[in-house]
Amino acid sequence: MPIQTYNTLSRKKEPLVPLTKNHINLYVCGITSYDYCHIGHARSALAFDMIVRYLRYRGYTVTYVRNFTDIDDKIINRAAEQGVSASALAQRFIDEFYVDMDHLGVDRPTLEPRATEHIQEMIDLIDELIAKGLAYQSGTDVYYAVTGFPEYGKLSGRNLSDMQAGARIAINENKTNPMDFVLWKGSKPGEPTWDSPWGPGRPGWHIECSAMSRKYLGDSFDIHGGGQDLVFPHHENEVAQSEGCCGKPLANTWIHHGFVTIRDEKMSKSLGNFLTIRDVLAQYHPEVLRFFIFSTHYRNPLDFSEAAMMDATAGLDRLYQCMAAIDDLSAAEIAENSTATVSAKDSHKLTTIEERFQKVMDDDFNTAQALAILFDAVKTINKICQQLPVRPAQADLNLITSSGALIKKLAGVMGLLKEDARTYLLHKKSTLLEDLDINEAEILQLIQDRKDARAAKDWTRGDSIRDQLLARGIELKDGAEGTSWQIKGH
RNA sequence: GGCGGCGUAGCCAAGUGGUAAGGCACUGGUCUGCAAAACCAUGAUUCAGCGGUUCAAAUCCGCUCGCCGCCUCCA
Numbered sequence: 085m086p087i088q089t090y091n092t093l094s095r096k097k098e099p100l101v102p103l104t105k106n107h108i109n110l111y112v113c114g115i116t117s118y119d120y121c122h123i124g125h126a127r128s129a130l131a132f133d134m135i136v137r138y139l140r141y142r143g144y145t146v147t148y149v150r151n152f153t154d155i156d157d158k159i160i161n162r163a164a165e166q167g168v169s170a171s172a173l174a175q176r177f178i179d180e181f182y183v184d185m186d187h188l189g190v191d192r193p194t195l196e197p198r199a200t201e202h203i204q205e206m207i208d209l210i211d212e213l214i215a216k217g218l219a220y221q222s223g224t225d226v227y228y229a230v231t232g233f234p235e236y237g238k239l240s241g242r243n244l245s246d247m248q249a250g251a252r253i254a255i256n257e258n259k260t261n262p263m264d265f266v267l268w269k270g271s272k273p274g275e276p277t278w279d280s281p282w283g284p285g286r287p288g289w290h291i292e293c294s295a296m297s298r299k300y301l302g303d304s305f306d307i308h309g310g311g312q313d314l315v316f317p318h319h320e321n322e323v324a325q326s327e328g329c330c331g332k333p334l335a336n337t338w339i340h341h342g343f344v345t346i347r348d349e350k351m352s353k354s355l356g357n358f359l360t361i362r363d364v365l366a367q368y369h370p371e372v373l374r375f376f377i378f379s380t381h382y383r384n385p386l387d388f389s390e391a392a393m394m395d396a397t398a399g400l401d402r403l404y405q406c407m408a409a410i411d412d413l414s415a416a417e418i419a420e421n422s423t424a425t426v427s428a429k430d431s432h433k434l435t436t437i438e439e440r441f442q443k444v445m446d447d448d449f450n451t452a453q454a455l456a457i458l459f460d461a462v463k464t465i466n467k468i469c470q471q472l473p474v475r476p477a478q479a480d481l482n483l484i485t486s487s488g489a490l491i492k493k494l495a496g497v498m499g500l501l502k503e504d505a506r507t508y509l510l511h512k513k514s515t516l517l518e519d520l521d522i523n524e525a526e527i528l529q530l531i532q533d534r535k536d537a538r539a540a541k542d543w544t545r546g547d548s549i550r551d552q553l554l555a556r557g558i559e560l561k562d563g564a565e566g567t568s569w570q571i572k573g574h
Numbered sequence: 575g576g577c578g579g580c581g582u583a584g585c586c587a588a589g590u591g592g593u594a595a596g597g598c599a600c601u602g603g604u605c606u607g608c609a610a611a612a613c614c615a616u617g618a619u620u621c622a623g624c625g626g627u628u629c630a631a632a633u634c635c636g637c638u639c640g641c642c643g644c645c646u647c648c649a
Contacts, residue, residue, distance in 0.1 A: 128649040246576045311649030395598045452588050456596035470613050561610045
């Protein structure tokens with residue numbers, strides 16, 4: 085069974101059949117770099133990071149192209165406000181974008197072309213469109229003539245007459261048809277400009293992706309992706325440009341992810357309800373954000389809240405705690421000549437983790453189910469660990485450690501469990517401790533005091549120390565190797 | 575007005591024709607001097623509502639209600 089992906093164009097799941105055997109060409113629309121990225125951008129980057137990792141895990145070679153829009157009205161306006169050049173502003177936020185991506189552990193795409201480095205390719209494409217009668221010059225601008233492309237609207241499921249009925253489109257007398265969109269704009273004084281056959285100007289937004297995808301991936305490629313808000317007009321217009329020019333399907337399948345919402349409203353600059361990636365990462369571990377994002381299918385809306393992030397934290401901690409327990413176990417002494425004690429049922433659960441994982445991920449990258457499978461495995465491992473004798477049998481130990489390694493590998497497709505479990509848990513502890521009015525030395529001293537009290541069977545004093553610590557946010561945990569501690573609620 | 579999506583336990587969330595995954599929270603139990611963690615057990619006779627198709631529906635069809643998105647820049 086090949087991987088199935090939901091195709092926006094056909095509105096159904098379809099088998100993913102690469103144009104070239106074992107190779108996937110993927111183009112994703114990246115950011116317009118004029119500000120810090122918010123967690124909606126993080127969802128986009130993480131969704132495609134996961135998709136690319138999964139495809140590679142499944143044995144495909146993936147060429148992943150993600151562009152930067154580094155020339156655009158918003159960039160020009162913001163640069164003017166700040167008194168810097170458009171290119172300096174764009175570069176600055178590309179650098180900031182990388183800071184965020186690195187922090188999130190997002191793998192770099194194969195290629196990251198920038199619009200301003202492909203002006204000539206865009207001019208060539210516009211020339212071809214004019215020659216084919218699909219574009220026309222009007223004043224200092226060049227427009228795409230949507231009526232010349234009969235399939236216009238096929239990606240977003242609209243048609244020209246419907247759109248014009250409720251159009252919120254500013255009248256532009258340069259256009260033949262109100263739905264025509266700009267390919268090249270003559271520049272106003274002081275704006276960045278490039279020479280062209282139509283005079284000095286700059287490219288329209290949509291043409292860059294048609295030009296760059298064509299240059300790096302050819303006339304047709306496997307997957308084109310982006311956020312759901314790009315379906316119309318951006319991707320619709322790309323289709324019109326590329327297919328109008330080449331006469332071939334631009335992409336075999338279209339993958340669009342859902343939005344991040346806050347209180348069920350789309351996060352957006354105009355509503356002012358957005359959180360930047362760095363806002364969130366200042367408070368939560370990057371993998372918590374990943375866990376949160378992958379706990380819902382990529383096409384569904386995802387509502388950000390503190391409660392949801394706390395849930396995600398609890399879930400991730402549970403996975404890491406299990407990994408830490410497995411690491412501890414590997415130091416255990418083996419009982420010679422012991423036979424395995426793990427039940428056939430549990431053993432079967434663990435040996436089928438990977439096939440179950442693949443089955444659900446093959447079905448349109450269902451990370452929510454994939455996580456459920458990992459939890460199921462963790463539960464089984466915890467159960468086994470609980471029943472294991474102090475000196476376990478080699479066979480049982482092998483099963484657990486290999487399952488642990490497998491869980492890490494599969495979680496790694498989502499960029500989870502990348503840290504050493506002990507390091508993660510210790511780091512978490514020290515980070516949390518910073519917010520409390522207590523330090524580790526003090527905690528350890530109190531634990532020692534309590535140990536002395538308990539040794540003297542002074543339970544009252546022992547309990548009072550524990551309660552005192554609890555009141556300050558520290559929970560104690562008495563185990564076989566003594567007393568350990570953790571931050572309350574974590 | 576046009577197009578699309580969603581509505582599943584207290585919360586989050588899978589499941590798209592065969593009898594409701596998983597996580598968080600809660601409760602009872604095991605363990606513990608008492609706790610914590612972990613484990614075990616328990617929770618929707620039911621999937622917004624109403625009607626229909628079917629041997630069988632959360633899943634398909636119709637209608638109603640509620641929420642959201644796109645149609646303007648947007649991940």
